[in-house]
Amino acid sequence: MSMKRGAFRRHAADNAAGYLFLAPWLIGFCALTLYPMIQSLYYSFTQFNMISEPVWLGLGNYIKMFTGDQTYMKSLEVTFKYVFLAVPLKLVFALLVAGIMNQRLRFIGFYRTVYYIPTLLGGSVAIAMLWKRLFSSDGVVNSILHSLFGVTPPAWIANPKYALYTLVLLTVWQFGSSMIIFLAGLKQIPDEYYEAASVDGAGKIVQFFKITIPSLTPVILFNLVMQMISAFQAFTQAFIVSGGKGGPLNSTMFYTLYLYTKGFYYFEMGYASAMAWVLLIIIAVFTAIIFRSSNSWVTYGSGE
Amino acid sequence: MNRKAKSLITASASHLIIIIFGILMLYPVIWLIISSLKQGNVIFSNPSLIPQSISFEHYIKGWSGVGRIHFSVFFINSTLVCLAVVACNIVSCSMAAYAFARLKFKLKSLWFAVMMVSIMLPTHVTTIPRYVLFHNFGWVDTYLPLVIPKLLATDAFFVFLLVQFIRGIPMDLDESATLDGCGRAGIFFRIIVPLSGPALVTTSLFSFLWTWDDFFNQLLYINTPIKYTITLGLRMFMDSSGQSSWGPMLAMSVLSMGPCFILFFTLQKYFVQGIATTGIKG
The missing domain is CATH 1.10.3720.10 (MetI-like)
Structure with a gap:
C-alpha cells in the first residue's frame, strides 16, 4: 500500500516537474501557434480588415483566388x-x-x-x-x-x-x-x-x-x-x-x-x-x- | 615515387579548383567591401577589385545616418533585440528540451511529435492572427512581438537541437546527483545546463544571427524610424536615397555584416555542429 502510494506520488511529481519545465513551450504553442492557426482558418472564410468585425464569406476568398485574381x-x-x-x-x-x-x-x-x-x-x-x-x-x-x-x-x-x-x-x-x-x-x-x-x-x-x-x-x-x-x-x-x-x-x-x-498593405486579412x-x-x-x-x-x- | 608524384598532382589540382572557384564565389562580397572603400559613385559599375585609393567617405556619410537618424541608433536597436532574443531562447528552449529529454510525464510523446511538426509549419499561417493579437495588446511598434514569442520557445527548432544534445549526456550523472539529494530542478541547473554548453552556444549563435537578419517580422511590427533595426534602416536608406547614395548604403551594408563575420569566425565549430546535427535551414 505504502509502496503504491509512493509510486503514485512519484508519478505525480514527475508529471508536475515535466509540465513545469514544458510550460513556456506549451503556452507558446497553444497561444502563438495552435490558436492563431484556428483563428486564421476562420479568417480565411471571412472578409476582415482588422477595423470591423469579420464578415462570413464561406469559400469566397478561395474561389476568388483561383478564378478572379x-x-x-x-x-x-x-x-x-x-x-x-x-x-x-x-x-x-x-x-x-x-x-x-x-x-x-x-x-x-x-x-x-x-x-x-x-x-x-x-x-x-x-x-x-x-x-x-x-x-x-x-x-x-x-x-x-x-x-x-x-x-x-x-x-x-x-x-x-x-x-x-x-x-x-x-x-x-x-x-x-x-x-x-x-x-x-x-x-x-x-x-x-x-x-x-x-x-x-x-x-x-x-x-x-x-x-x-x-x-x-x-x-x-x-x-x-x-x-x-x-x-x-x-x-x-x-x-x-x-x-x-x-x-x-x-x-x-x-x-x-x-x-x-494583401494582408498588410491593403488590409485584406481574410x-x-x-x-x-x-x-x-x-x-x-x-x-x-x-x-x-x-x-x-x-x-x-x-x-x- | 610515381604514385607519390601522381597524388601530389591531384592534390594541387584540387587546391587550384577550390581556390579559383572560391574566389569566383566570393567575388560579390569582396567587391562589396572594396567598392565601399572607393571614392565617388561612378566606380560602382567598375568590376575591379583593386582600389586606386582608399577613402572612408562613404562610411562617414553613411554613419551620419538617414532621415536625421544616426546609423548607430539602428545598430543599438538591433543589438538590444538580438540579445533579448538570445536570452529568451536559451531559457525557454533549454527548459523544454530538459523536459523532453529527461523527464517522464503524461502525453510526452504526443507533445514531442507536435513540436517536431511545428518546426515544419510555414510561419505565414500564424502571422495574421498573431498580428491581430499583438495589436490588441498594444504591442505593435514595440519590440515585444519580436521577443516575447521567443520567451515561449516558439523557435522549436532549438528545442530539438538541445534535446538531441541532452540525450547524449550520460544518465549516470543524473542518478548520482539524485543520490546526492538533487531534485529535478537541481539536476537541470547543476548538470544539464553546465554540460549543454556547446549546444547553448549554437542556440545563441543562430538566435542572434537570425534575428539580426530577420526582415519580415521587423518590417511587420516596427513602424517608427527611431525604433528601426539594422535591416529596416538599410531599407530606409535604399528607399529614401535614389541612385546618388549607393556608396553610403553599401558601406553600411558592410558594417551590418560585421557582427555576423565576427561571430562566425570566432565560433566556427559551433556552426558546423548546429548544422550537422539538425540540418539548420538556410
Missing part, C-alpha cells in the same frame, strides 16, 4: 518556378562541392569555412541590395559581360524575363548548409565500399553514382524537404530586389510577398489568411509526395 495566379507561377529551379540546383551544387570538399587536403577546414560565407550572409537585406546593384543595367555583371564578349546584356533585375533568375542564382549561391549536411553524410560512408569498388575496377564517376549517391539518399531526402519548405516561404530577397512591389510586371511576386501585400492556408496545403502535399516517393529511391541501412 490574376496576380495571385502569377504569384503561384513565380513561386513554383522558383522552387523547382532553385531547390534542385542548390542541392546538386551543394553535393558536388561537398564531394570536392570531402578530401584529405591541407587547409580543407579553411576552404569549407570560406565556402560557407555566402550562406552566412546571403539571407540578409545587405546582400539582397548588393544583388540588385550587381545585376542592374549599369552593374558590375554587365560591365564584365560587356568587356568579355562585347555584347550589351539585358538589365537583369529590371527585365521581367530575367529578374526571377537572378533570385534563383542568389538562392543557389547559399548552398553552404546543404553542403555541410552532405559532408556529414559523406563521412558516414565506409571506405571499404570504395576500396571494394576500385578492386572491381570501377572508376571515380561510377563510384559516385553507384556508391555515393545511393548511400546519401536519406540525407538528400532530408535536404530536399527542408529546402523545399523554406523556398516556398522565400520573402526578403524578392522584397528588397523589387522594392516591395514584386516587379517588374509581377515577375518577382513571390507567394509570401503577395500575401504580405484573403491573406486564405492564401496562408493554401500555402500550408501546398507545402504539406509536396512534402507528402516526396516522402511517398522516397520509398522507391531512398535506401536505408548498409546499402548492400
Whole structure:
C-alpha cells in the first residue's frame, strides 16, 4: 500500500516537474501557434480588415483566388518556378562541392569555412541590395559581360524575363548548409565500399553514382524537404530586389510577398489568411509526395 | 615515387579548383567591401577589385545616418533585440528540451511529435492572427512581438537541437546527483545546463544571427524610424536615397555584416555542429 502510494506520488511529481519545465513551450504553442492557426482558418472564410468585425464569406476568398485574381495566379507561377529551379540546383551544387570538399587536403577546414560565407550572409537585406546593384543595367555583371564578349546584356533585375533568375542564382549561391549536411553524410560512408569498388575496377564517376549517391539518399531526402519548405516561404530577397512591389510586371511576386501585400498593405486579412492556408496545403502535399516517393529511391541501412 | 608524384598532382589540382572557384564565389562580397572603400559613385559599375585609393567617405556619410537618424541608433536597436532574443531562447528552449529529454510525464510523446511538426509549419499561417493579437495588446511598434514569442520557445527548432544534445549526456550523472539529494530542478541547473554548453552556444549563435537578419517580422511590427533595426534602416536608406547614395548604403551594408563575420569566425565549430546535427535551414 505504502509502496503504491509512493509510486503514485512519484508519478505525480514527475508529471508536475515535466509540465513545469514544458510550460513556456506549451503556452507558446497553444497561444502563438495552435490558436492563431484556428483563428486564421476562420479568417480565411471571412472578409476582415482588422477595423470591423469579420464578415462570413464561406469559400469566397478561395474561389476568388483561383478564378478572379490574376496576380495571385502569377504569384503561384513565380513561386513554383522558383522552387523547382532553385531547390534542385542548390542541392546538386551543394553535393558536388561537398564531394570536392570531402578530401584529405591541407587547409580543407579553411576552404569549407570560406565556402560557407555566402550562406552566412546571403539571407540578409545587405546582400539582397548588393544583388540588385550587381545585376542592374549599369552593374558590375554587365560591365564584365560587356568587356568579355562585347555584347550589351539585358538589365537583369529590371527585365521581367530575367529578374526571377537572378533570385534563383542568389538562392543557389547559399548552398553552404546543404553542403555541410552532405559532408556529414559523406563521412558516414565506409571506405571499404570504395576500396571494394576500385578492386572491381570501377572508376571515380561510377563510384559516385553507384556508391555515393545511393548511400546519401536519406540525407538528400532530408535536404530536399527542408529546402523545399523554406523556398516556398522565400520573402526578403524578392522584397528588397523589387522594392516591395514584386516587379517588374509581377515577375518577382513571390507567394509570401503577395500575401504580405494583401494582408498588410491593403488590409485584406481574410484573403491573406486564405492564401496562408493554401500555402500550408501546398507545402504539406509536396512534402507528402516526396516522402511517398522516397520509398522507391531512398535506401536505408548498409546499402548492400 | 610515381604514385607519390601522381597524388601530389591531384592534390594541387584540387587546391587550384577550390581556390579559383572560391574566389569566383566570393567575388560579390569582396567587391562589396572594396567598392565601399572607393571614392565617388561612378566606380560602382567598375568590376575591379583593386582600389586606386582608399577613402572612408562613404562610411562617414553613411554613419551620419538617414532621415536625421544616426546609423548607430539602428545598430543599438538591433543589438538590444538580438540579445533579448538570445536570452529568451536559451531559457525557454533549454527548459523544454530538459523536459523532453529527461523527464517522464503524461502525453510526452504526443507533445514531442507536435513540436517536431511545428518546426515544419510555414510561419505565414500564424502571422495574421498573431498580428491581430499583438495589436490588441498594444504591442505593435514595440519590440515585444519580436521577443516575447521567443520567451515561449516558439523557435522549436532549438528545442530539438538541445534535446538531441541532452540525450547524449550520460544518465549516470543524473542518478548520482539524485543520490546526492538533487531534485529535478537541481539536476537541470547543476548538470544539464553546465554540460549543454556547446549546444547553448549554437542556440545563441543562430538566435542572434537570425534575428539580426530577420526582415519580415521587423518590417511587420516596427513602424517608427527611431525604433528601426539594422535591416529596416538599410531599407530606409535604399528607399529614401535614389541612385546618388549607393556608396553610403553599401558601406553600411558592410558594417551590418560585421557582427555576423565576427561571430562566425570566432565560433566556427559551433556552426558546423548546429548544422550537422539538425540540418539548420538556410
